[in-house]
Amino acid sequence: MRVAVVGAGVAGLVCALRLQEAGRVCDVYERWPGLGGQAATLEVGQGHRLERYYHHWFTSDRHIVELCEELGVAGAIGWHPSSMAFFVDGRSRAFTTPLDLLRFSPLKLRERLRMGLAVVRLQRSGRPVSDFEGETARTWIEREMGPAAYAKVWGPLLRGKFGSRADDISMAWLHGKLTQRRRLEGKEARKELLGYPEDSFEPLFTALEDRIVAGGGRVLIDRPVTALTQEEDGWTVRSGVEGSFRAGLDPAAFTPRSEGERYDTVVATVPNDIFLGLAGHALDADYRARLGAVEYHTALCLLLELDRSLSPFYWTNVADPALGFVGLVEHTNLVDPARYDGRRFLYVANYVEPGHPLLDLDADALLAAYAPGIAQVNPDFEQSWVRQRWRFVEPAGQPVVTVGYHRTIPPLATGVPGLFLANTTQIYPEDRGTNYAVRLGQDAARAVLGAEVPA
Secondary structure: OEEEEEOOEHHHHHHHHHHHHOOOEEEEEOOOOOOEHHHOEEEEEOOEEEEOOOOOEEOOOHHHHHHHHHHOOHHHEEEEEOOEEEEEOOEEEEOOOHHHHHOOOOOOHHHHHHHHHHHHHHHHHOOOHHHHOOOEHHHHHHHHOOHHHHHHHHHHHHHHHHHHHHHHEEHHHHHHHHHOOOOOOOHHHHOOEEEEEOOOOHHHHHHHHHHHHHOOOEEEOOOOEEEEEEEOOEEEEEEEOOOHHHHOOOHHHOOEOOOOEEEOEEEEOOOHHHHHHHHHHHOOHHHHHHHHHOOEEEEEEEEEEEOOOOOOOOEEEEOOHHHOOOEEEEHHHOOOHHHHOOOEEEEEEEEEOOOOHHHHOOHHHHHHHHHHHHHHHOOOOOHHHEEEEEEEEEEEEEEOOEOOHHHOOOOOEOOOOOEEEOOHHHOOOOOOOHHHHHHHHHHHHHHHHHHOOOO
16 A cells, blocks of 8 residues: 655654554655755754754653654753743743742732632643633633733733734633643742754654655655545645745645656645645535635744844743734753854744735845844844844644634545545644644554555
8 A cells, every 4th residue: 555645744754654664655745855844944054953943842742752762862852941931011021930920020919829820720620621612712811810811911922823813712722731731830830841852853854754764665855746636546646846845835836747656545734725725626515614714824933043142031922012023932042052063043933914014024124123122122132143044934834723613623534535634723722833743643644544444
């Protein structure tokens, strides 16, 4: 049995690995000239690599850690103390431990206590996520934590990630954030640890590729799929010529190769709109409607190499919309800059709605737009601190998880024989990330194997 996996992100590579372990032969097609999908890396010079978008692992992220152990790369994972801040009312305030919460002066003392107790009660309640699918995060926060907590903390965070849809976000999404990653008790209440592999995520991707190739499969980078054609006995997969990625994301814009290849099964790990373009003709109306019902916001990330540190914090959430971005992630405040020969790297994070004017800016123009806001965080900042800059855009960066979202999630099995979908819209109620991408890839492999009809 031959399987084509569309997309060499973590989910696609893991799916191919598990299928090959079950005796299937897999070819993985990837539009980009590299592995990892939204966790892909880039060469930043002097032999160092960094992810295009900021990434780390939590101690609760067992799927990805167990995969690293299986592939023999877990020894390179470093676990580092985290430091988080909240930029509100004109300055950054530490926001890592319960003690930091007690000192968080933008809220009155009783409001701080109420917010912390609400989180602890939620964590200890054991209530399933289904209990929270019918109400918005705002409703729950204002009821359990109080209006001030929403106004000063959670509202700005939700608006930063979901824009005009912030007040519609399901409490089920926030439930996962508050209950599954970190608890305000035990050892990590005092010192949260975050994991990051010593040599970037690239060795993990290489190890996955090596296993797939050793099992008889292929990992074809710079080979975007342009069309999926259903045949009587399977599928024909047609791909684009090298360099097609420069045409963007739309499969219709790629220059196709002359012939396709036949497969028994196709597993697509691409966003919903891309999947519709590739296979919409084969899907029924209900499945197409599910795909179309999911909204995405675009991840816009500016990676900067600085000649000095910007702040003492690894992660700064920005609660002031006037700054123009939603977060600052100073990677070398988590990982020692000595690892990069003393160089320092900062991600300026943003989520914007499709068509936002910031998406029209190149790296230099985006830096110029952000510079006044960065200077509010550190008044000494000047653009002369920036040695290099890189700009990255992911249109399907964040599914918008509104109330009722669980009813729109497309199932892994599309209802079309031999056609499966596994993408970030199905990582629910957890947020998207490499840990849950591992789980999704394994689930997709099980779905394929479970759908096979014995000979």
